[in-house]
Amino acid sequence: DTGVSQDPRHKITKRGQNVTFRCDPISEHNRLYWYRQTLGQGPEFLTYFQNEAQLEKSRLLSDRFSAERPKGSFSTLEIQRTEQGDSAMYLCASSQVGELFFGEGSRLTVL
Amino acid sequence: LAKTTQPISMDSYEGQEVNITCSHNNIATNDYITWYQQFPSQGPRFIIQGYKTKVTNEVASLFIPADRKSSTLSLPRVSLSDTAVYYCLVGGQTGANNLFFGTGTRLTVIP
Numbered sequence: 001d002t003g004v005s006q007d008p009r010h011k012i013t014k015r016g017q018n019v020t021f022r023c024d025p026i027s028e029h030n031r032l033y034w035y036r037q038t039l040g041q042g043p044e045f046l047t048y049f050q051n052e053a054q055l056e057k058s059r060l061l062s063d064r065f066s067a068e069r070p071k072g073s074f075s076t077l078e079i080q081r082t083e084q085g086d087s088a089m090y091l092c093a094s095s096q097v098g099e100l101f102f103g104e105g106s107r108l109t110v111l
Numbered sequence: 112l113a114k115t116t117q118p119i120s121m122d123s124y125e126g127q128e129v130n131i132t133c134s135h136n137n138i139a140t141n142d143y144i145t146w147y148q149q150f151p152s153q154g155p156r157f158i159i160q161g162y163k164t165k166v167t168n169e170v171a172s173l174f175i176p177a178d179r180k181s182s183t184l185s186l187p188r189v190s191l192s193d194t195a196v197y198y199c200l201v202g203g204q205t206g207a208n209n210l211f212f213g214t215g216t217r218l219t220v221i222p
Contacts, residue, residue: 002156100155
C-alpha cells in the first residue's frame with residue numbers, strides 16, 4: 001500500500017455514459033498526476049496538478065475529459081460520453097519531490 | 112522531452128544477476144534517471160533514481176556512464192517475485208510533469 005487510494009477499482013459502463021474516478025493522494029504531497037494505461041503499454045501522462053492548479057494537460061486529454069483538484073487535496077477525473085477506446089486503467093500518482101507514488105488504479109471497461 | 116529505449120523483454124533464471132540497459136540519447140543536463148517496477152494490475156513502484164555514476168539501494172544498483180546517454184539497472188540474485196515490467200524514465204527530479212514511461216522491459220524469472 002503506497003498511501004494513494006483510488007476509487008472505484010473497477011467500473012463497467014455503457015458507451016455514452018459519464019464516469020468519475022477519485023484519487024486521494026498522500027496527504028503531504030502537493031503534486032498529483034493522472035495517467036492512463038492500456039494493455040501491454042506503459043502509463044501515458046494525462047494531466048498534472050500542483051496543489052489545486054492544473055499546470056499541464058496532455059493532448060490525450062480530449063474535451064470529454066476533465067480533472068479537478070479542489071483545495072489541493074483529492075482529485076477527480078471525469079470522462080463524459082464514454083467511448084470504447086476509453087477502456088483502460090486510470091492511474092493516479094502523487095509526489096512531493098522526486099519519486100511518484102502510484103495508486104492501484106481504476107480499471108474502466110466501456111461496453 | 113527525452114525518450115528512452117529499452118529491450119522489450121528479458122528472461123533470467125532465479126539467483127542470477129539481471130542487467131537492463133536503457134538508452135536516452137537526448138537526456139538534458141538537469142534530467143534524472145528513474146526506474147520503476149510494475150506488477151500486473153498494480154501501479155508502478157519506484158525502484159531507484161540517479162544522476163551520474165553509481166547509485167545503490169537495498170534492491171538494486173543503477174550505473175550511469177559519464178556521457179549519461181544510457182543507464183543500466185542491475186538486480187542482484189533475482190527471484191520469481193521479480194517478474195515484472197521495468198520502466199526507465201528521464202526527467203527533472205522535482206516533478207517532471209509529463210514523465211514518459213515507454214513500453215518498458217518485461218522481465219521473466221524462470222525457476
